[in-house]
Every structure is written in structure tokens, then in C-alpha cells.
Amino acid sequence: MNDSNASVVLPAWHAPAILLVDLDAFFASVEQLDHPEWRGKPVIVGGDADSRGVVATCSYEARRFGVRSAMPAAQAQRLCPQAIWTHGRHARYSEVSRAIMALLRDETPLVEQVSIDEAFLDVSPTRVNTEHPVRIAQRIQDAVDGLGVSCSIGVGTSKAIAKIASDMDKPHGLTVVYPGSERTFLGPLPIRTLSGIGPAAEKRLMRFGIATLSDLAEADEGALRSVFGKNASLMRRRALGENDSAVQTERATKSVSKEMTFARDLTTWDDIHAALRTLSTQVGRRLRRAHLAGTTVTVKVRYGNWETHSVQTQLPRPTDHEADFIEEVCRMVRTVWNEGVPVRLLGVGISRFEGAEPQQTSLFADEHAHQQSARWHDLASATDSLKDRFGEDAVRFGHELRSTTKTTGTQSKTITNSGEISPN
DNA sequence: TCTGGGGTCCTAGGACCC
DNA sequence: TCTGGGGTCCTAGGACCC
Numbered sequence: 001m002n003d004s005n006a007s008v009v010l011p012a013w014h015a016p017a018i019l020l021v022d023l024d025a026f027f028a029s030v031e032q033l034d035h036p037e038w039r040g041k042p043v044i045v046g047g048d049a050d051s052r053g054v055v056a057t058c059s060y061e062a063r064r065f066g067v068r069s070a071m072p073a074a075q076a077q078r079l080c081p082q083a084i085w086t087h088g089r090h091a092r093y094s095e096v097s098r099a100i101m102a103l104l105r106d107e108t109p110l111v112e113q114v115s116i117d118e119a120f121l122d123v124s125p126t127r128v129n130t131e132h133p134v135r136i137a138q139r140i141q142d143a144v145d146g147l148g149v150s151c152s153i154g155v156g157t158s159k160a161i162a163k164i165a166s167d168m169d170k171p172h173g174l175t176v177v178y179p180g181s182e183r184t185f186l187g188p189l190p191i192r193t194l195s196g197i198g199p200a201a202e203k204r205l206m207r208f209g210i211a212t213l214s215d216l217a218e219a220d221e222g223a224l225r226s227v228f229g230k231n232a233s234l235m236r237r238r239a240l241g242e243n244d245s246a247v248q249t250e251r252a253t254k255s256v257s258k259e260m261t262f263a264r265d266l267t268t269w270d271d272i273h274a275a276l277r278t279l280s281t282q283v284g285r286r287l288r289r290a291h292l293a294g295t296t297v298t299v300k301v302r303y304g305n306w307e308t309h310s311v312q313t314q315l316p317r318p319t320d321h322e323a324d325f326i327e328e329v330c331r332m333v334r335t336v337w338n339e340g341v342p343v344r345l346l347g348v349g350i351s352r353f354e355g356a357e358p359q360q361t362s363l364f365a366d367e368h369a370h371q372q373s374a375r376w377h378d379l380a381s382a383t384d385s386l387k388d389r390f391g392e393d394a395v396r397f398g399h400e401l402r403s404t405t406k407t408t409g410t411q412s413k414t415i416t417n418s419g420e421i422s423p424n
Numbered sequence: 425t426c427t428g429g430g431g432t433c434c435t436a437g438g439a440c441c442c
Numbered sequence: 443t444c445t446g447g448g449g450t451c452c453t454a455g456g457a458c459c460c
Contacts, residue, residue: 047428054428069460075425115431115460198458229434254432261428296452306427310454345428432459439452 010132015179016243017133019121020154020162021104021140023097024171026117027057030096031086033148042067042083049073051263052344056088060171096149103143107136112247120159122247134176141174157182159245160238163195182241187214194238201227213239253292257349258282265304265342272343276329277322279348284322285384292353293318297325299332300347308345309336318354321380325350 023029027045032038042062047053053073065080076083097116104111110122121140123133137153144151154165156177164186165175177185190212192202208223210216216224216239224232238244258279266272276299287293298312311332315325329348337343 052427056428070428072425072427075427078425118460196458200457231434251432255430257430259429308455312453314452347429349430430460432457434457435455437453439450441449441451442447 010134011178013125013133013179015157016122016124018156018159018162018247019123019133019137019140020159020166021119021121021144022152022154022166022170023100023117023144024150024152025057025059025063026097026149027088027093028059028062029149030089030093032059033096034092038084042080044073044076044080044083044085045088046073046076046085047087049077052261058083096147099147100144100149100151103147104140107140110247110249112249120162120247134174137174137176141172156241158238158241158243159247160194161186161241164189164193167193183214183217186239186241187212187217189213191216191239194235196231196235196238253290253353255298255349255351256283256286256290256292256294257298257347258286259300259345259347261302261345262343265344266346267340267342269339272333272337272346273330275346276333276348277326279346280322280326280329283348283350284320284380287320287350288380288384291320292350293320294350294353295319296350296352297328297332298347298349298351299329300345300349301333301336301343302345304342304344306344310347311336314352318352319350 028043031043031045038059040061041059042065043059044055044062044067045057046055049072055067055069055071055073055076057069058067058076062076062080062083065083067076067080067083093116101111101113101119104119104121108121108123112120114120121136123129123131123136125131125133133155137155141151141153150172152166152170152173152175154162154167154175154177156162156165157179161177161182165177166173168175191197191205191210194213194216197205204227205211205216205219205223208219208227210219210223217236219236221232224236228235234244260275260279262275266275295315295318296312297315298310300308300310302308313328313332315328319325333346
């Protein structure tokens with residue numbers, strides 16, 4: 001099933017063909033690309049052990065020590081003390097990712113980007129395009145190599161098969177499941193390999209004696225319904241290797257959020273309030289950058305004991321500005337937080353976007369409110385562009401200064417609420 | 425060993441309406 | 443006066459993915 005020799009004659013492919021392209025240890029690979037001295041060494045991208053960080057990605061050299069994604073940084077440090085640690089440079093990863101996604105779109109417009117490091121491609125042979133899917137996969141793998149990173153590719157007749165196949169031989173694997181061999185390939189695999197089955201579903205399926213994908217394919221309807229609800233028949237079709245869903249080229253954003261775990265739990269309203277303001281401001285910026293305005297505000301609070309609560313409410317009209325939801329955010333947190341209770345994490349999110357553009361202030365709103373809103377809007381744009389040019393620390397409102405840990409001094413400026421900019 | 429952050433989707437229960 | 447039930451919307455929580 002593994003094929004990497006371009007001169008081999010390939011069996012005919014008269015069926016849908018889906019590729020899943022998965023970038024290998026992506027963040028760590030980009031770091032090794034940019035730091036040649038780190039190549040061949042264990043590299044871990046993630047947060048600090050002393051501030052509750054976790055591993056985002058690690059190089060294959062680090063995986064040999066048992067380090068894994070999402071592992072607490074403290075544990076990873078014990079397993080691999082000699083690892084090179086680095087914080088993520090998300091902008092750089094996005095840049096490399098964009099270059100790779102562009103390369104994939106040169107092969108076909110039918111690309112579904114699943115995440116920064118994964119995409120499905122529909123390369124089904126047609127009358128116009130008769131090229132063999134495996135040839136396309138080989139060319140993509142070479143092109144990605146050329147950019148200095150590597151990928152594993154799964155080729156199959158459905159997204160579920162392509163996804164599982166891409167995982168079978170990492171890194172730099174090319175695993176092909178030919179049409180007609182779907183059941184043989186999937187049948188013996190453990191249920192957990194199927195995307196959509198996590199620890200909870202696995203446990204419940206095991207209680208019904210369902211351990212493999214062939215068990216799942218033959219399982220009792222009622223059992224599947226009790227585990228998957230309305231998705232029961234979809235999951236069965238996936239397990240059978242039947243067509244599950246088409247490659248979707250576009251997906252609208254449904255929510256924008258920002259959350260933060262604190263190095264040490266917060267216990268005072270002053271600290272919580274300052275954090276909520278910072279989070280709300282960051283959400284506002286993201287909304288404006290994405291040209292989205294929403295009406296649902298959600299806050300999330302996780303206590304020191306890991307107990308987590310969320311509260312949501314509706315705004316009277318869609319907004320892309322924190323000034324319109326900061327008060328609600330604080331009010332909602334007050335409804336779940338009791339004085340003195342340690343807070344580990346806070347989150348703020350906006351959802352329910354109807355039109356793409358923020359709504360104009362109503363013509364019937366009073367003039368003062370209108371001017372206020374327009375001023376906020378102008379101020380927001382000015383602030384956003386300064387931060388885009390000079391970085392997140394370039395501009396701070398008075399109320400944000402309380403919660404800052406570091407300011408650059410030379411470039412730091414304060415913008416007052418009336419819109420004046422003054423050096424700190 | 426002490427558990428991130430950004431998302432999507434589903435479910436159950438209650439409110440409300442007809 | 444007491445009763446049913448369907449539909450829809452909203453909220454909170456949780457599973458899951460990368």
C-alpha cells in the first residue's frame with residue numbers, strides 16, 4: 001500500500017479520490033527549518049512549565065522520549081530534559097502554512113483546509129483531469145519538501161479513509177487505500193482511529209462490545225443511536241468506508257474568542273476585571289480584523305479546582321467593539337464568581353454573526369450615542385493599526401496598564417478615552 | 425503529572441407560543 | 443377549568459478536533 005516510486009505502474013483508479021495532507025510536527029519543523037542548528041535534535045514548541053504550559057508540538061526526536069502534544073510542560077521536561085524549548089511564533093507558522101495551502105490550490109480548487117497544518121483535497125479523476133491521484137500526492141509531497149518541511153498523505157475514496165491512512169505512516173508517509181479495499185483496510189482497526197470517536201465515545205462503545213470498525217459497521221442501530229445521537233448512521237457509513245461528506249472549500253466563522261490561563265490563580269475582583277478588559281479588547285480587535293459583528297456574548301470561568309462555568313447573553317444589536325460588551329462580560333462573571341474564589345482561567349467570546357459587516361448605529365438613536373459610538377470606532381481603528389505596526393504592547397489604554405506585566409518603554413504610548421495619544 | 429487555546433457540533437431542559 | 447402536544451428558541455455543558 002505504500003508507494004513512493006514514480007516509475008511504478010499504478011492500478012487504475014475509477015472512483016472518488018480524496019487526499020489528506022498532514023504537515024509533520026509542523027511548528028517544530030518550521031523551527032528546525034529556521035534554526036539549522038536545531039535539526040536532528042529534540043525540539044519542543046510550547047508554554048513554560050512554571051506557567052501551566054503544555055506542549056503544542058514537538059519534533060520526532062523529542063517524541064522518541066515519550067513527549068506528546070498537549071502534554072503538561074512539566075512532564076515533558078522530565079521526560080526530555082535536554083530538549084530545546086521555544087515559544088510558538090504563530091505568525092511565522094501561518095506564513096509557511098499559507099505558502100503550502102497555495103501550492104495545494106495549484107493542484108485543485110477543491111481544497112478543504114481543516115487547520116493550520118491539515119487539508120483535504122478532492123482529486124477525483126474526471127474526463128478533463130485523468131491524472132492518477134497517487135501521482136498528484138507524490139508531486140505534492142515533493143513540493144512540500146521543497147519548502148523545507150514535510151508532510152504525510154493518505155489517499156482513499158472518502159475523507160474518513162484518507163484521514164486514517166495519513167496517520168498510518170508518519171513522518172513523510174504516503175499511504176494509499178485503493179477502491180475496493182476499503183472494508184479490508186478499515187475492518188480490523190480500533191474504533192478510536194475514526195475521527196469523531198474520542199475517549200468518551202470509545203468507552204461507551206466498548207460497553208456494547210464494539211471494539212473495531214467492523215464491529216461498528218455491524219452494530220445494532222439502537223446502540224449507535226445512544227452513543228452518536230443524530231450522527232449514528234453517518235458514523236456507520238464512515239466505518240463501512242462509504243462516502244461520508246464532500247470536500248468543503250469554504251466555511252464561515254461562527255465564533256471568535258480569547259481565553260487565558262493564569263500562571264497563578266486570580267482571587268480579587270480588581271485582577272479579574274483587568275483580565276476581562278484585556279480579553280474583551282483582544283476579541284474586539286479580532287472581530288474588526290475579520291469584519292465580523294455578533295450578538296451573543298459568552299464568558300467562561302474555570303476555578304482553581306478545574307470546575308468550569310459558562311454564561312451567555314444576547315446583545316441588542318451586532319457589534320465588533322468591546323465597548324458594547326465589556327459591561328455585560330463583567331456582569332456575567334459576577335453572576336458565577338464568588339468573592340475570593342481562585343480563578344484559573346477566563347474566556348470571552350462573541351458569536352452569532354448575521355451580516356458580515358457591523359451594523360450602523362440606528363438613525364433613530366439619539367445623537368449623543370451616535371457620536372460616542374462613531375468616536376469609539378475611529379479610536380478602535382487607530383489603535384488597531386498602531387498595534388499592527390508596532391506590536392501588541394505599542395498602545396495601551398489607561399485601564400490596561402494596571403494588568404500589564406511588561407511595557408517596552410520606548411515605543412509605549414497611552415491613548416486616553418477622548419482619543420488623544422501621548423507618550424508614556 | 426497536573427492538565428493551552430481556538431474552534432465546531434450536539435444534547436437536554438426550560439421558556440414560550442399556538 | 444383543566445388538559446395535550448408540537449415547534450422553536452435559548453442556555454449550559456460537554457465531546458471532540460488540531
